Structure formats: structure tokens, C-alpha cells
Amino acid sequence: MARKYELINDLYDQIIVDVTKDARAWQSFLRTACRNYKLRFDEQLTDKFTAHYFELKKIGKNIDKNNKQELWLRLINAETEDELDMLQQTGVKQIQDAVVVLHKMSADEKTRELAEMREKALHIEATEKAHARAEGEAIGLKEGERRKEAEILANLKAMGLSEEQIKQALGK
Numbered sequence: 001m002a003r004k005y006e007l008i009n010d011l012y013d014q015i016i017v018d019v020t021k022d023a024r025a026w027q028s029f030l031r032t033a034c035r036n037y038k039l040r041f042d043e044q045l046t047d048k049f050t051a052h053y054f055e056l057k058k059i060g061k062n063i064d065k066n067n068k069q070e071l072w073l074r075l076i077n078a079e080t081e082d083e084l085d086m087l088q089q090t091g092v093k094q095i096q097d098a099v100v101v102l103h104k105m106s107a108d109e110k111t112r113e114l115a116e117m118r119e120k121a122l123h124i125e126a127t128e129k130a131h132a133r134a135e136g137e138a139i140g141l142k143e144g145e146r147r148k149e150a151e152i153l154a155n156l157k158a159m160g161l162s163e164e165q166i167k168q169a170l171g172k
Contacts, residue, residue, distance in 0.1 A: 008056075008076060016053065065090045075099070 019029045034040065056077040063086060064070055071090060075098055078084050088099045105111050149170070156166045 012056070063087075063090065065092065068092060068094075071095050075102075 019025055054073055056073060059070065059073055059077060063074065071087065071092055072095070074083070075087055075095060078087065084099050084102065087095050090096070105115075153166065153170070156169060161169070
């Protein structure tokens, strides 16, 4: 449960930084949101569209059973079985059903195994991408050095230097 919270929290922190870094990023976010909700761009700041940010860290300690939004945020933020049990006691059917599903997913060995396999696959994919990027950068650097050397060689020949002088200039 703590891992899920950390992932969501990290994702939230990164999205906030990305979306609010400048006006262009914010406009891009709004365009995407409008496209998702099939709104024209000029409708984005009307009552047809609102964007909400919730800081899970700022949720209070007391549970308000009448505030369904807060209950859902508490469910997302839950790190322990005790927190899930408290949400189960609220009497809100949708929250109770969600807690039951979370428990089933945690208890079901197949589901847990699939989630672990997916997480491992994502880790392997990220590792392979990093390795491929490093390999590509190394190849690019070698190619750049080869092109630069060819350019220098062509310039030295154009200057009328002999093969011996060129070898000496290139340190060969």
C-alpha cells in the first residue's frame, strides 16, 4: 500500500512541476484537458471545465463521512490496513466496495503476481531504454568524432599540406 502512495505522490509532484513551470505548459495542459472532455479551447475557462489539485498530504486526521470527495482522497492516500478499516466503517457503499476490491486484489495471489510481473516488466523496459540510450549516445559521439576528423583532414588537404604534414598534425 505504501508503494502505491509513493508512486502516486511522486507522479503528482512531477505533474505539478511540469504543468505549472510556464504559461505554455499550462496552456498545453488545458488544451489536452479540453480535448479529453470534448470542449473547444475558448470554453476551457467557463463553467464547463474546472481543474482541481488535491494535496493528499494536507488531508486532516478527522474523517467527515458526509464529504465523499475527502473519503475518496483518503482511500487513495491509505497506507495501512487500519486506515482502510476506518474507511470501511464509514457506511458509504461506494467506498466500502472500493475497499473490498482493494482487499481482494491484495489477497488474490494471481492478481498480486500479475502486478509484480508488470512492475518488473516496467523496470526491465526502463533499464533497457537507459542502456539503449547510452549505447546510442556512444555511437553518436564516435560518429561525431569521425566526421570532425574527416572535416579536419579535408581542410588540411585543401590548405595544400603534404600527407606527412597531415599525419603529423593529426598525431598519427
